[in-house]
Amino acid sequence: MRLLTWIKRHLVVAAGLLTLAYLLLPNAVVTVFSFNRPKGRFNYEWQRFSTDAWRHPCDVAGLCTSLGLSLRIAVWATLGATVLGTMTAFALVRYRFRARGAVNALIFLPMAMPEVVMAASLLTLFLNLGVRLGFWTVLIAHVMFCLSFVVTAVKARVMSMDPRLEQAAQDLYAGPLQTFVRVTLPIAAPGIAAGALLAFALSFDDFVITNFTAGSTVTFPMYVWGSAQRGTPVQINVVGTAMFVVAVLCVLAATAVGNRRRRHTT
Amino acid sequence: MQTTTTPAVGGGDVRLTGISKRYGTFTAVHPLDLTVPQGSFFALLGASGCGKTTTLRMIAGLEEPTQGTVHLGDQDVTRLPPYRRPVNTVFQSYALFPHLDVFENVAFGLRRRGIKNVKQQVAEMLELVQLGRQARRKPHQLSGGQQQRVAVARALINHPEVLLLDEPLGALDLKLRRQMQLELKRIQTEVGITFIHVTHDQEEAMTMADTVAVMNAGRVEQLGTPTDLYENPRTAFVAGFLGTSNLVPARVTARRGEELVLTAGGATLVLPAARCTVPAPAGAAVLAGVRPEKITLTHADDAAGIPEGRNRITGRIADAGFLGVSTQYVVDSPVCPGFEVYAQNIDRDPRLVPGAEVVAHWSPAHTFGLDAAQDGDAGTAHAEEEAA
Amino acid sequence: MAAVTEAPPPLAPTAPDDEPPRGRGRLTPYWLLLPGILWLLVFFALPVIYQASTSVQTGSLEQGYTVTWHFATYWDALSEYWPQFLRSVLYAACATVLCLLLGYPLAYLIALRAGRWRNLLMVLVVAPFFTSFLIRTLAWKTILADGGPLVGALGTLHVLDVTDWLGWTSGHRVLATPLAVVCGLTYNFLPFMILPLYTSLERIDPGLLEAAGDLYARPATTFRRVTFPLSLPGVVSGTLLTFIPAAGDYVNADLLGSTDTRMVGNVIQTQFLRILDYPTAAALSFLLMAAILLMVTVYIRRSGTEDLV
Numbered sequence: 033m034r035l036l037t038w039i040k041r042h043l044v045v046a047a048g049l050l051t052l053a054y055l056l057l058p059n060a061v062v063t064v065f066s067f068n069r070p071k072g073r074f075n076y077e078w079q080r081f082s083t084d085a086w087r088h089p090c091d092v093a094g095l096c097t098s099l100g101l102s103l104r105i106a107v108w109a110t111l112g113a114t115v116l117g118t119m120t121a122f123a124l125v126r127y128r129f130r131a132r133g134a135v136n137a138l139i140f141l142p143m144a145m146p147e148v149v150m151a152a153s154l155l156t157l158f159l160n161l162g163v164r165l166g167f168w169t170v171l172i173a174h175v176m177f178c179l180s181f182v183v184t185a186v187k188a189r190v191m192s193m194d195p196r197l198e199q200a201a202q203d204l205y206a207g208p209l210q211t212f213v214r215v216t217l218p219i220a221a222p223g224i225a226a227g228a229l230l231a232f233a234l235s236f237d238d239f240v241i242t243n244f245t246a247g248s249t250v251t252f253p254m255y256v257w258g259s260a261q262r263g264t265p266v267q268i269n270v271v272g273t274a275m276f277v278v279a280v281l282c283v284l285a286a287t288a289v290g291n292r293r294r295r296h297t298t
Numbered sequence: 299m300q301t302t303t304t305p306a307v308g309g310g311d312v313r314l315t316g317i318s319k320r321y322g323t324f325t326a327v328h329p330l331d332l333t334v335p336q337g338s339f340f341a342l343l344g345a346s347g348c349g350k351t352t353t354l355r356m357i358a359g360l361e362e363p364t365q366g367t368v369h370l371g372d373q374d375v376t377r378l379p380p381y382r383r384p385v386n387t388v389f390q391s392y393a394l395f396p397h398l399d400v401f402e403n404v405a406f407g408l409r410r411r412g413i414k415n416v417k418q419q420v421a422e423m424l425e426l427v428q429l430g431r432q433a434r435r436k437p438h439q440l441s442g443g444q445q446q447r448v449a450v451a452r453a454l455i456n457h458p459e460v461l462l463l464d465e466p467l468g469a470l471d472l473k474l475r476r477q478m479q480l481e482l483k484r485i486q487t488e489v490g491i492t493f494i495h496v497t498h499d500q501e502e503a504m505t506m507a508d509t510v511a512v513m514n515a516g517r518v519e520q521l522g523t524p525t526d527l528y529e530n531p532r533t534a535f536v537a538g539f540l541g542t543s544n545l546v547p548a549r550v551t552a553r554r555g556e557e558l559v560l561t562a563g564g565a566t567l568v569l570p571a572a573r574c575t576v577p578a579p580a581g582a583a584v585l586a587g588v589r590p591e592k593i594t595l596t597h598a599d600d601a602a603g604i605p606e607g608r609n610r611i612t613g614r615i616a617d618a619g620f621l622g623v624s625t626q627y628v629v630d631s632p633v634c635p636g637f638e639v640y641a642q643n644i645d646r647d648p649r650l651v652p653g654a655e656v657v658a659h660w661s662p663a664h665t666f667g668l669d670a671a672q673d674g675d676a677g678t679a680h681a682e683e684e685a686a
Numbered sequence: 687m688a689a690v691t692e693a694p695p696p697l698a699p700t701a702p703d704d705e706p707p708r709g710r711g712r713l714t715p716y717w718l719l720l721p722g723i724l725w726l727l728v729f730f731a732l733p734v735i736y737q738a739s740t741s742v743q744t745g746s747l748e749q750g751y752t753v754t755w756h757f758a759t760y761w762d763a764l765s766e767y768w769p770q771f772l773r774s775v776l777y778a779a780c781a782t783v784l785c786l787l788l789g790y791p792l793a794y795l796i797a798l799r800a801g802r803w804r805n806l807l808m809v810l811v812v813a814p815f816f817t818s819f820l821i822r823t824l825a826w827k828t829i830l831a832d833g834g835p836l837v838g839a840l841g842t843l844h845v846l847d848v849t850d851w852l853g854w855t856s857g858h859r860v861l862a863t864p865l866a867v868v869c870g871l872t873y874n875f876l877p878f879m880i881l882p883l884y885t886s887l888e889r890i891d892p893g894l895l896e897a898a899g900d901l902y903a904r905p906a907t908t909f910r911r912v913t914f915p916l917s918l919p920g921v922v923s924g925t926l927l928t929f930i931p932a933a934g935d936y937v938n939a940d941l942l943g944s945t946d947t948r949m950v951g952n953v954i955q956t957q958f959l960r961i962l963d964y965p966t967a968a969a970l971s972f973l974l975m976a977a978i979l980l981m982v983t984v985y986i987r988r989s990g991t992e993d994l995v
Binding site: 054057 | 791819
C-alpha cells in the first residue's frame with residue numbers, strides 16, 4: 033500500500049524525466065559519435081574510438097566555410113531583426129494609431145505559418161523579380177522571419193513597464209531623448225536581449241527557408257543536409273557537440289552569476 | 299540642518315487660473331482657480347477620481363490642461379514640458395528607476411541638468427532622509443518606507459520651487475504612514491519648499507497641511523485650514539468627507555436676533571445665523587449639522603437635569619461600540635435616524651445600553667447650517683469606499 | 687493597494703496614463719513602424735500574393751508564365767497529392783498528441799515540483815536547441831538503426847509485431863516507416879509544447895492547489911478541476927506551436943522516412959526546387975497555408991483563447 037502511494041506520488045517525476053531523456057538522447061548520440069572512426073562515408077554505426085575529428089575539425093571541405101557563413105548571416109540577421117523589431121514593438125505598445133489590428137496580424141502571421149510556405153512564397157517573389165539568390169536573399173529572408181519573434185519578446189517587456197518611470201525621468205529634467213537612452217532602453221534591455229538571442233538561434237539553425245532562398249550558397253544547416261545525401265563526416269558531430277557544450281556552459285555561468293548577485297545584494 | 303544651496307529661482311506662488319481637463323466627453327477637472335502660497339504645505343483632498351491627481355499632473359506638466367494657465371510666480375509654465383519646469387514630483391508607488399541604485403536615482407535630476415560633481419550633494423540628501431548606508435542598494439532591495447524616502451530625496455535634491463506628492467504614503471502600512479507623515483512635515487519645515495500633497499486620507503491631509511482643498515467630482519468644494527474645514531464645513535460633502543457629521547433636515551421657523559430657530563420633526567433646534575451657509579428666511583429648509591463628539595447623551599430619566607438652552611433630540615440607543623478612549627453610540631430618533639454620538643469614557647453611565655431611551659443634547663453654538671438641496675449622505679459613501 | 691485607492695473613476699473613458707503622449711510627434715508611431723512593417727509587407731505579404739497569382743498561371747519554364755486564372759491547377763494538385771496532404775495532417779496530429787502526452791508531465795515537474803532544480807531542468811530542455819536540429823535528427827538514424835539495440839529490444843518484446851500489424855512499421859524495421867517520421871516530428875517540436883505549458887503552469891498560484899486540497903479535492907481531482915483548466919492557455923498555444931510547423935515539415939519525412947511517408951512539404955520542396963513546376967507548387971503551398979489558417983482559426987475560436995501573442 034505504501035509502495036503504491038510512493039509510486040503514485042513519483043509517477044509525474046518519472047514520466048517527466050523520461051521525456052527529458054527522450055529530449056537529450058540524440059545529443060548524447062551526437063557527442064558519442066563525434067569520437068567515432070566510421071568505415072564508410074556515413075557516421076551512423078559505431079566502429080572504434082578516435083579523436084581525429086576533434087583534432088582536425090576543418091579538414092572536411094566546405095564545412096568550416098559554411099559555418100563561417102552561417103555565423104555571419106546570423107549576426108547580421110540578428111542585428112537587422114532586433115533594430116526593426118524593437119522599433120515596431122515600441123510603436124505598438126506606446127502609441128495608438130490606425131490599422132493597429134492589421135499590423136498585429138502582419139506580425140503574428142509569419143509565426144503561424146509553416147516555414148515551407150513562407151520559403152516557397154519568397155522564392156516565387158525572388159524568381160519573378162529576377163533576383164540572384166545568395167547571401168543577400170538569405171539575409172532578407174532571415175530578418176523577415178526573425179522580426180516577429182523579436183517584436184513579441186520586446187513587446188512583452190515594454191508592456192510590463194510602468195509608464196510612470198518615464199514620466200519620472202521627464203519630471204527630473206530628462207528630455208525625450210535622454211529619457212529614452214537613460215531609462216526606457218535600459219529597462220527594456222532584457223526583452224531586447226531575449227529577442228536578439230532568439231533571432232540568432234533561429235537564423236543560425238534555419239534550414240527550410242535558407243534552402244529555398246540560398247541558390248548555390250551553402251550555410252551550415254545546408255551543409256549538414258547535403259552531407260546526409262553524400263556522406264556524413266564526423267566533424268559535423270564535433271561542431272554539434274561543441275555548440276551544445278559551449279551554450280550549456282554559458283547558460284550555467286549566467287545563472288550562477290545571477291544567483292550570486294542576488295545572494296550578495298539581499 | 300542646512301541644505302547646500304538655496305532654490306535657483308526666487309520662487310513664488312503657484313497660481314492656477316481657470317484650469318480644466320477634459321478627456322473626450324468626461325470632464326476630470328472643471329475650470330478651477332487656485333493659489334498656493336509659497337512655502338506652504340498644501341493638500342488636495344478627495345476620493346479617487348475627483349480630479350486631484352489630474353490637477354497635480356497639470357502642475358507637473360505631465361498633463362496638458364484643456365483650458366487655463368499654470369503660473370509659478372510670474373512665469374507662465376502652461377506650455378512647458380515637464381523637464382523644463384522647476385517642479386518635481388514624488389510619484390504614487392514612487393516610480394524609482396529599477397536599473398539604478400539609490401545613489402544614481404537621487405543623482406538623476408542633477409546629472410540631467412549637467413551638474414558634474416554630485417557626490418557631496420547626493421550624500422547630504424541621503425543623510426537628510428536617513429538613507430546614507432543604503433546608497434548602493436537597488437530600489438527593490440529597500441522596504442516601502444525606504445523607497446518612499448528615496449523618492450522624496452530624488453525630487454528634493456533638485457531644489458524645486460514646488461514639490462508635488464501624489465499619494466506618497468498610499469502604499470505604506472498604517473504605522474509607517476504615521477511616521478512618514480511626521481517625517482515629511484519635518485522635511486518641509488527644514489527646506490521651506492512649497493509642498494502640494496494629493497491624498498484621499500482626510501487624517502493625513504489634516505495632520506500635515508496648512509491649507510486643505512477638498513475636491514469632489516472635478517471641483518474644489520471648500521478650501522481652508524484643517525480646523526476651519528472641520529468646524530465650518532460649507533457643503534454636505536465636506537461635512538461627511540472630513541470626519542462624521544449628523545445632518546438633520548429642518549425648517550426655519552423664526553429669526554431671533556443672531557440665532558435661527560428651527561423645527562425638525564417636533565424638536566426645536568437653535569442655530570447661530572452666522573454659521574448658516576445659505577440665506578434662511580422663515581420657512582426655508584436647511585440641514586442642521588453637528589459633530590458627534592460635541593453631543594452629550596443623558597438617560598431619559600435624568601432629562602430634567604439638562605441645562606436650559608441646549609438643542610435636544612430624544613431617541614433610543616440602537617447600537618453602542620466601545621473603543622476604549624470613547625464609546626460610539628447610534629441613536630435612533632424620529633427626527634434623524636442613525637444619529638451618531640461619541641462620548642469620552644470619563645464617567646460611564648451603565649444605563650446607556652442599546653434599547654435605552656435617551657436625550658442627545660448639545661450647545662447651539664456647535665450647530666452649523668447647510669443648503670438642504672444637497673444630498674445629506676454626500677461624502678460619507680466615498681469615505682467608506684476608501685476605507686474598504 | 688495603490689490600484690484600489692486610485693482606480694480610475696467609472697465615468698472616465700480613459701485613465702490619464704493611457705493618453706497618448708503630449709501634442710508633439712503624432713507621426714512618431716508611423717516612423718517607428720515603417721521599416722519593420724515595410725519589410726514584412728515586401729518580403730512576407732507580397733510573396734504570398736505573388737504565390738497566389740503564380741498558382742493560377744499557365745505556361746512553361748522556357749516560354750514564361752502568364753496569369754490565365756487556371757484554377758484547375760488546384761484540382762489537379764489535390765487529386766494527385768491528396769495522400770501526402772492527408773498524411774501531413776495525420777502525422778502532425780499524432781506528433782502533437784504525443785508532444786502533449788510527453789511534454790505535460792515534464793512541464794508540470796519543472797513548474798510545480800522541481801524546487802531548486804527548476805533552472806537546471808529548464809536549461810536541459812532548451813539546451814538541445816543549440817545543436818543544429820539537422821544533426822540531432824540524423825542522430826535518430828543511429829538510434830533507430832536496423833541492427834541497433836532499440837530495434838532489437840522492441841523486436842524481442844514483440845512490440846514490432848504489433849506496430850507492423852498496425853502499419854506503423856514494416857518488416858521489423860523502424861527506420862523509413864511512419865513511426866520513425868512521427869517520432870522525429872515529436873522530438874523536434876517537443877520543446878515548443880513544453881515551453882508554453884511551463885509558462886502557464888508556473889503562473890498558477892500554489893495557494894489555489896492547496897485551497898483545492900483544503901476543499902476535499904483529492905490530488906487527481908485537483909488536477910482535473912483546477913490545474914489542467916488553468917493550464918489550458920498553455921495547452922492551446924503549445925498544440926498550435928507544434929501542429930503548425932509539423933504539418934509543413936519535410937525534413938523528418940526526408941531523413942527518417944521513405945517514399946511512402948512523403949508529406950506535403952516534401953512535394954512542395956521537390957516541385958519548387960527540382961521539378962520546377964511552379965504553378966503546382968504554388969497551388970500546393972497556398973492550399974497548405976489556407977488549410978492551416980482555417981484549422982487554427984477554428985481551433986482558437988473553439989478554445990476561446992484569443993491572446994496567443
